[in-house]
Amino acid sequence: MDRNIESETGGAGHVTRKAVLRAALAAGLTAPAVLMGVPALARTLTGSEEAPALTPTCDDGDDPTPPQMEGPYFKPNSPRRTSLVDASTPGTRLTVSGYVFGLACRPVAGALLDFWQADVNGAYDNTGFRFRGHQFTDASGAFRLSTIVPGLYPGRTRHIHVKVQAPGRPVLTTQLYFPGEPRNNTDSLFDPRLLMTVRDAGGAKEAAFDFVLNVPQDPGPSPTPTPTPTGTPGGTWAAGATYRPGDSVTYGGRGYACLQAHTAQAGWEPPNAPALWRLL
Incomplete structure (x- = not known):
């Protein structure tokens, strides 16, 4: 199911746990505090930005992030690192960040993420470990990867491979995609549910994606609906601003x-x- 930013608020004002939790984690609050909290979006788009399809919102038993094939270029034993580039690496710099959640929208700490991708020319390093690396989510379930926008090669659109595994659970193998790529329409593997949210950042790119793993969790408290106040309390805050x-x-x-x-x-x-x- 494709979900955009608006649908994460449930259309009629319902806010999913995932949206609330992402907002709190981004603001530096703890998970227990936010799960008793109120509506907020973690990645509100502004200006002329459009909201692409996102991974399914985890909302008490919804579908996990869909898997995709591993492909022929995976290699085990990649180095542990959060950056796949150095000062001399050619290509447009790309930062990918996000969270790993379980089925109840609680963050998964210590989840393994193993990334691999093509270089700027569309080639994979099959002898060494260029553009290959693994890392673990922190206590808030967050990850961050520094890399480049991968190049194209025949038959495929632009993509990044990843394996994600919660401690002691099965591995999710999938791929992440870029919005607005012409080859998205011709790549038979392309899945719009795996689109990252991507924006320009000077001469670089910033991307966001949250994984939902098939990991059972206690649901915990739901976001508490906030009644719309009657009357005007005064002040400069204004709805619609x-x-x-x-x-x-x-x-x-x-x-x-x-x-x-x-x-x-x-x-x-x-x-x-x-x-x-x-x-x-």
Whole structure:
């Protein structure tokens, strides 16, 4: 199932655990605190950016991230590292970051991620370990990979291979894709559910993707619906306004600083959205 940013909020105001948890982790809050929290999006798109299809939202038993074939170029025993490049590596720099979740949308700490990809010319290193490396998620289930945008080779669109494994669980083998690639329409393996969210960052690219593993978890508390307040508490915060990190507002006689870029909505008032606003 393809899910965009809007559908992660459930359309009618329901916010999934995954969206809430991602927002809190991005804001530096702990998982227990956010699971008792309120709606917020971890990766709100602004301006003219469009939301591509995402991995399925984990929402109490929804589908895990879909697998894909390993292909002929996997090699075991890759070095442990979070960067596959150095100062002399040719190609457009790419940072891929995200989280690994289980079926109940709780982060999976210590999950193994083993990445491999083609170089800028579309070639794989089958004798050494260029553009190959593994790492483990941190305590919040987060990972971060520094690499380049892989080159193209005949028959395939642009992609990155990855194996993901929670401790003591089966391995998920899959591939990550780039939005807007012409060959996405002709590659028989391409799956829109595996599209990363990609944006320009100067002369580089930044990509985001969250994996949902088939790992049973206790569901924990659901996000608590926040009633839309009646009346006007006063202050400068306004629904429909666009806020950026560092912006300041007042609400209910108190001051707040914005933590993440977002467009304000009813129910996301500063005292109700600690993942978006910090009390001054």
